[in-house]
Amino acid sequence: MANLKSIKSKIISYKKTGTVTHAMEAVSAVKMRKGQERALSGRAYAASALSILERISATPESRHYQVLRMRRGLPALVGLDKLCVVVITSDKGLAGALNSGVIRMAEKEIASRGFGTHNTAVVAIGKRGADHFASRGYDVRTRLDNVSDGVSEQEVTVLTEHILSWHADGDIASCVVVYQNFVSTFEQEPASRQIIPLKPQMIAEMIAGIRPARGKYAPHSGKKPETHAVAYSIEPDADEVLSVLLPKLVTIALFHALLENKASEHSARMVAMKSATDKAKEMAHGLTRTFNKVRQAAITREVSEITSGIEAMK
Numbered sequence: 001m002a003n004l005k006s007i008k009s010k011i012i013s014y015k016k017t018g019t020v021t022h023a024m025e026a027v028s029a030v031k032m033r034k035g036q037e038r039a040l041s042g043r044a045y046a047a048s049a050l051s052i053l054e055r056i057s058a059t060p061e062s063r064h065y066q067v068l069r070m071r072r073g074l075p076a077l078v079g080l081d082k083l084c085v086v087v088i089t090s091d092k093g094l095a096g097a098l099n100s101g102v103i104r105m106a107e108k109e110i111a112s113r114g115f116g117t118h119n120t121a122v123v124a125i126g127k128r129g130a131d132h133f134a135s136r137g138y139d140v141r142t143r144l145d146n147v148s149d150g151v152s153e154q155e156v157t158v159l160t161e162h163i164l165s166w167h168a169d170g171d172i173a174s175c176v177v178v179y180q181n182f183v184s185t186f187e188q189e190p191a192s193r194q195i196i197p198l199k200p201q202m203i204a205e206m207i208a209g210i211r212p213a214r215g216k217y218a219p220h221s222g223k224k225p226e227t228h229a230v231a232y233s234i235e236p237d238a239d240e241v242l243s244v245l246l247p248k249l250v251t252i253a254l255f256h257a258l259l260e261n262k263a264s265e266h267s268a269r270m271v272a273m274k275s276a277t278d279k280a281k282e283m284a285h286g287l288t289r290t291f292n293k294v295r296q297a298a299i300t301r302e303v304s305e306i307t308s309g310i311e312a313m314k
Contacts, residue, residue: 004295005293007290011284011287011288014284015280015284017276018277019220022277022279025273025274025277028266028269029270030300031149032266034149035149035194035266036185036263039182039256039259039260042255045252046256049253050206050249050252052245052249053198053249053274056245056246069209081170082115082119082121083113083115083120083121084163084175085106085120085123085176085177086159086176086195087102087122087126087130087133087174088129088257089127089130089261090126090127090128091126091127091128091145091259092127093128094269095268096272098180098264098265098269099128101188101189101190102129102190103128104190105190105191105192106178106192109192111237117136117137117139120139121139121141121166122141123140123141123143123162124143124144125147125258126144127145127158130145142159148259149262149266156255156258159249160251160254163175163196163250164196166217167196172196174194176194177192177193177253179258179260179261180260180265181260184267185270185271186271193206193257195250195253195254196250215278
């Protein structure tokens with residue numbers, strides 16, 4: 001009988017867990033749809049903005065801007081250059097391998113470029129990434145926790161200003177952003193994009209990465225849109241225009257990465273909660289069958305004992 005009570009207690013526990021995870025699945029599904037809508041609607045805008053940046057980076061006027069070139073021949077900065085890594089994770093867990101994938105990609109990016117804890121500056125968007133790199137001795141210069149789903153471009157602009165000022169002061173040589181790129185509801189992939197310095201080839205890779213090569217949201221046509229070189233006439237003055245335009249385009253790249261990561265986060269959490277709900281139902285169903293078997297065996301044993309007692313009394 002004690003065994004039956006134990007099994008029944010487990011069944012109740014699994015059913016309660018399934019109820020909780022089902023509610024979390026429903027909430028995540030609503031957030032997922034909103035996140036996907038924001039990310040998908042922003043892709044065309046981000047691609048167009050980066051296309052402008054790609055063409056501007058090829059103009060003679062852009063050569064004077066550090067954000068578009070590598071630092072060379074600056075002896076005063078030797079030993080001071082650092083890699084800046086913008087790591088975008090979530091504040092909460094229960095999202096499968098979403099955060100661990102971003103963290104692994106960031107660590108791989110740092111190692112592949114020959115940097116370490118002593119010469120890497122981390123800008124962490126999301127508690128999970130901030131806590132991970134802070135606990136391992138990295139210089140977490142800026143962290144942004146509890147980022148809402150309706151994050152504004154203004155919040156990202158502040159981060160961009162910090163990063164560009166570090167680069168202008170010679171404190172960092174380059175900057176990469178690592179995040180989860182949204183492919184579909186059931187698939188997200190970690191991505192790493194260099195945003196400083198911005199070379200035409202790197203910008204082209206960023207544009208190509210905005211629309212996934214496969215999945216429901218991939219372009220229907222396999223042909224890439226044709227682009228033609230344009231001789232830009234920058235008015236009223238190249239310095240005045242580029243000094244405003246370039247930071248905004250870098251902000252757009254960061255903002256788009258954040259939208260993609262948000263869509264990926266809610267999609268991964270919805271799938272994880274659905275899997276947990278299905279598993280809880282499966283376990284409860286299996287334990288119910290076990291409970292019925294044990295109870296039937298106990299009833300059969302009791303009937304057998306009664307029958308044996310009656311036979312012994314004859």
